Structure formats: C-alpha cells, structure tokens
Amino acid sequence: MGKKFEEEEIEANLLPVMNIMLLLIPALLLAMEIARMAAIAVSPPKFAATADQKQDEKQEKPLNLKVFIMEDGYRVSASGQQAGAEAGKSADSNSPTIALAKPGTPLDDYDRYDYASLGSEARKYKDLFPHETVVTISAENSIPMQVLINTMDAMRGLDCKMMGAMTAGEEVPPECMFWQAIVEAGAG
Amino acid sequence: MTTEAEQAFIARKAAKREGRRGMQEEKAILGMTSLMDAITIIVTYLLKNYGSDPVVIAPTQGQKVPLSKADTPIQDGVPIYVSERAITFAEKRVVQMDETGQIDPAALQGHLIGPLYDLLAEEADKAKQMSEGKGEEWEGRIILVGDQNLKFSVLVDVMYTAGRAEFREYAFCVVQQNG
Numbered sequence: 162m163g164k165k166f167e168e169e170e171i172e173a174n175l176l177p178v179m180n181i182m183l184l185l186i187p188a189l190l191l192a193m194e195i196a197r198m199a200a201i202a203v204s205p206p207k208f209a210a211t212a213d214q215k216q217d218e219k220q221e222k223p224l225n226l227k228v229f230i231m232e233d234g235y236r237v238s239a240s241g242q243q244a245g246a247e248a249g250k251s252a253d254s255n256s257p258t259i260a261l262a263k264p265g266t267p268l269d270d271y272d273r274y275d276y277a278s279l280g281s282e283a284r285k286y287k288d289l290f291p292h293e294t295v296v297t298i299s300a301e302n303s304i305p306m307q308v309l310i311n312t313m314d315a316m317r318g319l320d321c322k323m324m325g326a327m328t329a330g331e332e333v334p335p336e337c338m339f340w341q342a343i344v345e346a347g348a349g
Numbered sequence: 350m351t352t353e354a355e356q357a358f359i360a361r362k363a364a365k366r367e368g369r370r371g372m373q374e375e376k377a378i379l380g381m382t383s384l385m386d387a388i389t390i391i392v393t394y395l396l397k398n399y400g401s402d403p404v405v406i407a408p409t410q411g412q413k414v415p416l417s418k419a420d421t422p423i424q425d426g427v428p429i430y431v432s433e434r435a436i437t438f439a440e441k442r443v444v445q446m447d448e449t450g451q452i453d454p455a456a457l458q459g460h461l462i463g464p465l466y467d468l469l470a471e472e473a474d475k476a477k478q479m480s481e482g483k484g485e486e487w488e489g490r491i492i493l494v495g496d497q498n499l500k501f502s503v504l505v506d507v508m509y510t511a512g513r514a515e516f517r518e519y520a521f522c523v524v525q526q527n528g
Contacts, residue, residue: 175385182392185395186391186395192405197524198414199417200422201417201521300501302502303501303502304500304501306497306501310415311417313417314418323421324421328422344504344519346505346509
C-alpha cells in the first residue's frame with residue numbers, strides 16, 4: 162500500500178532573478194552607444210601607382226577626379242587638369258580652385274572651408290560623368306581629420322543616403338555623387 | 350448638540366470597529382509578476398540593441414570622433430583608436446604623441462609605425478587562422494576611430510602601417526549627424 166501525498170503548490174522565488182535583471186539593466190545601459198556611429202569606407206593611401214593600374218589608365222580614360230585640401234582652400238583637378246588654373250597650365254600653384262569660406266581663421270575651425278562650393282563643383286563633374294563614383298582625396302600634413310570627413314561628405318553629396326545600397330542591395334541613389342574615396346598621401 | 354445623521358454615522362463606525370476586533374490581520378503580498386514582465390522586456394530590448402552591433406566602439410578619454418552625414422553602418426573589423434595623445438590598439442597604448450599631435454619620431458620608420466605594425470601583424474595572423482578554421486575568407490578590415498583634430502599625416506601613417514600588416518579594407522568611424 163503506497164502512501165498518499167498531497168500535492169503542494171510551491172511558489173517560485175522570483176527575488177534572485179529580479180536582482181540579476183536589475184543589475185543587468187545598468188550594465189547594458191553603460192555598454193550601449195550614446196551616439197550613433199557610422200562608417201565611411203575608404204581605399205588605402207596610394208604611394209605609387211602599380212604597373213597594372215598604369216595599364217588600365219591606357220585602356221580607358223577615367224575622370225580621375227582629385228581634391229587636394231590645402232591650408233588656403235581646395236585644389237580640384239580632373240584628368241590631370243586643375244579647374245580654374247591659368248590658361249595653358251595644368252595646375253596653378255599660387256591659388257586654389259575653391260578659396261576658404263572664412264579666410265584667416267585657425268585650422269581647427271572646421272567651417273573655414275567652402276563645402277557648398279565644393280559640392281557644386283562635384284555636381285558639375287557628376288553631370289558630365291554620371292557613372293564615375295571615385296574621387297581621390299589628399300591633403301597637406303596639418304589638415305585635421307574633421308575637414309577630410311567634411312570634404313568626403315561634400316563630394317558624396319549632403320543628401321546622399323547609402324544605407325539601402327549597402328545593406329539591402331538597392332541601387333545607389335542619384336543624389337550620391339563621388340562616394341568611393343581614395344585617400345592619397347602627399348599628392349596634389 | 351448632534352444631529353440624527355451624525356449619531357447614525359457614529360453608530361455605524363462603532364459597529365464596524367466591533368466587527369473588525371474579531372478579524373485577523375491580512376498579510377499583504379507584493380505582486381512581482383507585472384514587475385518581472387516589465388524588467389524582462391527592458392532587458393530583452395537592451396540585449397538586442399547590444400547584440401546588433403558587430404563591433405563595440407568605445408573612444409578613449411578625451412577623443413572626439415569626427416561628425417559626418419554618412420549613414421553606412423559599421424561592419425565587423427579591428428578598431429584602432431587614434432587620438433591627439435596616443436594610438437591605442439587592443440586596449441593598449443601603443444604609441445604616444447608629442448605636444449604637437451605628431452607621432453613620437455622614435456616609433457616611426459618612414460611612414461611605418463613600428464610598435465603598431467607588430468601588433469597588427471600578430472592580429473592579422475590570428476584572424477587569418479580563425480577564418481581558415483571557419484572556412485571563410487579573411488576580410489582584413491580596419492576601423493579607424495580618429496579624432497576631429499587628428500592631423501592628416503598621422504592618419505596616413507596609421508593607414509600605411511595597417512596596409513603593411515596586410516589589412517586591405519579601411520573604414521573611418523564617425524558619429525552620425527542628424528539631418
């Protein structure tokens with residue numbers, strides 16, 4: 162004869178679980194990003210063109226758009242010809258293509274450059290070469306990174322949204338101009 | 350002088366008091382289920398947010414990450430923190446900067462930053478072995494977490510060094526600007 166046991170209702174003790182959960186909340190909040198981070202893909206700095214690249218250049222003539230950031234403005238050139246250079250010269254060493262928006266301001270004033278004019282210049286080239294997406298950006302040694310990033314933004318187009326193209330495989334929107342940046346050392 | 354209504358009210362109160370005297374005090378039980386539900390939802394939301402980023406970027410003290418209109422999400426890669434004070438990799442201060450924000454000349458051989466190269470090459474070897482083990486192709490992506498005021502020459506040196514350590518893809522980490 163077996164004994165009859167009465168079924169007892171046991172209530173789960175939730176307090177230890179609650180304690181862990183309450184500790185997890187501040188830990189996760191601390192680990193969370195407060196600012197939303199993004200990334201700009203860049204191609205590595207080129208120190209010299211390789212033999213293969215030289216061969217490609219012979220086969221087809223690309224726009225070869227270059228932006229050189231100087232302390233006194235931007236020098237913009239395409240296919241080896243600087244925009245706004247004196248007649249008969251490929252580059253004008255005295256004056257930049259786009260002068261500073263705020264001349265006389267220190268280098269750490271990131272708004273000293275005329276990003277709007279650079280964007281307009283990029284739009285002109287994009288209209289002439291709609292399939293071109295590459296720009297080579299170089300700068301003088303003292304130029305701050307924020308200016309380089311702002312320059313990339315201006316060349317890409319301020320209304321350019323690449324999220325869809327990068328994550329969902331959509332086509333790059335037409336607002337995006339030169340979104341593939343190559344960072345080149347000491348060119349110009 | 351009390352009215353009839355007041356007398357009736359006092360009588361009712363007295364009757365209630367009498368009735369309560371014989372009753373046992375009730376034990377209040379804290380309802381945990383609803384609180385548990387709320388906390389579970391918060392923890393799940395936070396865990397999801399934490400797990401959706403492939404890399405956790407934690408800038409070093411005093412580092413001001415550049416602002417940009419770019420909206421491309423950060424892909425998996427190896428972060429290098431370059432501030433005006435030092436280059437930090439894998440939570441180690443690899444190279445100190447001088448007062449002008451330039452790399453210590455003792456650590457520099459041309460464009461190559463020696464101590465950073467050693468660590469990056471080691472990291473690249475490890476990552477390659479891991480990728481081979483998984484049967485995947487190694488992407489070799491560097492995430493450069495710079496500073497707004499970082500000089501272009503330093504940036505180029507870091508990129509050159511990463512290139513020498515066989516990293517092929519580069520991304521600048523930026524703080525997304527609204528609008």
